[in-house]
Amino acid sequence: MSKIVTDVVCPFCGTLCDDLEVSLSDDGKEILEVYNACAIGAAKFLHAQASDRITRPRRRQEDGTWKDISYDEAVDYTAKMFAESKKPLMYGWSSTNCEAQGVGSELGEVVGAVMDNTATVCHGSTLIAVQDVGVPGCTLGEIKNRADRVVFWGCNPAHAHPRHMSRYSIFPRGFFTGKGAKSRKMVVVDPRCTDTAKTADIHLQLEQGRDYELLSAIRVAFRGEKLPDVVAGIPKEKIYEVADTLKEGRFSVIFFGMGVTHSLGKNHNIDIAIAVTRDLNDYTKAAIMPMRGHYNVTGSGQVWGWQFGFPFCVDLTRGFARYNPGETSANDLLMRDEVDSFFSLGSDPGAHFPNESVKKIANLPSVCIDPHITPTTAVCKVHVPVAFVGIEVGGCAYRMDNVPIETRKVVDPPEGMLTDEEFLKKVLDRVREIKEA
Numbered sequence: 001m002s003k004i005v006t007d008v009v010c011p012f013c014g015t016l017c018d019d020l021e022v023s024l025s026d027d028g029k030e031i032l033e034v035y036n037a038c039a040i041g042a043a044k045f046l047h048a049q050a051s052d053r054i055t056r057p058r059r060r061q062e063d064g065t066w067k068d069i070s071y072d073e074a075v076d077y078t079a080k081m082f083a084e085s086k087k088p089l090m091y092g093w094s095s096t097n098c099e100a101q102g103v104g105s106e107l108g109e110v111v112g113a114v115m116d117n118t119a120t121v122c123h124g125s126t127l128i129a130v131q132d133v134g135v136p137g138c139t140l141g142e143i144k145n146r147a148d149r150v151v152f153w154g155c156n157p158a159h160a161h162p163r164h165m166s167r168y169s170i171f172p173r174g175f176f177t178g179k180g181a182k183s184r185k186m187v188v189v190d191p192r193c194t195d196t197a198k199t200a201d202i203h204l205q206l207e208q209g210r211d212y213e214l215l216s217a218i219r220v221a222f223r224g225e226k227l228p229d230v231v232a233g234i235p236k237e238k239i240y241e242v243a244d245t246l247k248e249g250r251f252s253v254i255f256f257g258m259g260v261t262h263s264l265g266k267n268h269n270i271d272i273a274i275a276v277t278r279d280l281n282d283y284t285k286a287a288i289m290p291m292r293g294h295y296n297v298t299g300s301g302q303v304w305g306w307q308f309g310f311p312f313c314v315d316l317t318r319g320f321a322r323y324n325p326g327e328t329s330a331n332d333l334l335m336r337d338e339v340d341s342f343f344s345l346g347s348d349p350g351a352h353f354p355n356e357s358v359k360k361i362a363n364l365p366s367v368c369i370d371p372h373i374t375p376t377t378a379v380c381k382v383h384v385p386v387a388f389v390g391i392e393v394g395g396c397a398y399r400m401d402n403v404p405i406e407t408r409k410v411v412d413p414p415e416g417m418l419t420d421e422e423f424l425k426k427v428l429d430r431v432r433e434i435k436e437a
């Protein structure tokens with residue numbers, strides 16, 4: 001008889017689905033099946049116990065080969081690297097729990113690091129816009145039960161957040177919306193004809209990089225003012241139609257992704273998307289929400305927000321928190337050769353950073369904490385495998401709507417393997433010993 005663990009939270013994307021069921025072998029050690037998850041969520045659980053998994057830390061040798069080392073040796077290398085650095089960069093923090101993020105913050109403060117998370121290459125511009133103009137927000141539960149107008153702007157949940165539409169935004173029966181997709185009108189704004197766009201009631205296939213103009217035009221259309229015949233490649237009739245559709249709804253929500261945050265205009269695109277939402281509240285209830293990617297990137301911003309006052313790009317090198325994206329952001333620091341060591345946890349900058357930044361990482365003393373072999377481990381000097389959060393250890397994570405959810409442990413990690421939090425605590429203790437010596 002296999003054992004079933006219920007109410008498991010998926011530690012993959014910011015949707016943080018909390019209804020998974022995982023079947024285990026008789027002895028409770030092996031994951032056999034994952035129910036209710038999408039393909040990418042299920043794959044994370046099923047690959048966690050791959051036979052070629054690295055279970056002990058390893059250090060790169062002069063000739064480029066790896067040599068296994070103990071956790072104590074890895075702790076010692078990491079602590080000495082921090083102690084000898086004038087300006088270490090501690091990056092990542094999005095695929096781990098808030099408990100580890102908290103210990104990491106303390107460590108960053110003690111060693112005087114610059115701390116940045118993956119928002120720096122995704123929704124950092126959103127965070128800047130929210131600081132500038134505020135945000136009319138809500139929870140995914142409210143959207144499920146109330147939203148009858150749903151806009152996906154520059155995002156493709158059919159691929160990136162596969163259960164978002166079925167759990168919260170389009171298909172579920174809402175308390176006030178009734179059942180199924182017909183109870184909601186769906187608008188997609190995307191230069192590409194994505195799988196999400198194919199299911200929309202209205203697809204605005206705007207010209208690449210002209211989001212700001214189209215958002216401005218929607219504000220004009222709300223007020224019934226005159227528009228040019230075509231804006232951003234969209235005929236004015238279509239823009240008036242979308243404006244009227246949103247105004248006629250009882251509850252409208254705009255979800256947006258990196259198609260807006262990292263195209264021409266960046267945080268100003270979000271400023272004006274928020275202005276559209278604010279304007280819409282003159283006619284009906286409206287809210288806006290970023291489609292956060294990593295399952296706990298939101299938590300990283302929350303933890304740093306309450307500890308330092310800033311959600312990313314936090315510079316602690318002067319003994320207090322400074323924040324100036326563009327100056328204190330990971331890529332800018334690497335490209336300007338301003339950091340002298342690199343630490344990565346809970347992300348894969350080797351895969352996501354520009355090539356020039358990755359080359360800089362390869363030339364620095366560096367440690368990568370990751371259960372997997374990744375493009376980042378391929379350029380780091382020490383690789384420390386750890387337990388999977390949400391599979392082998394629980395802890396708190398924040399969903400994309402800023403709701404904290406307690407993830408569940410499903411199986412034990414390989415014997416002797418540390419968690420992110422345990423490893424960071426050991427490094428923190430060792431750094432204090434070195435500093436006091």
Ligand code: SF4
Pocket residue numbers: 010011012013014015016017036037038039040041042161162163164
């Ligand atoms: S939508 Fe996201 S959180 Fe939900 S099962 Fe898929 S990957 Fe996991």
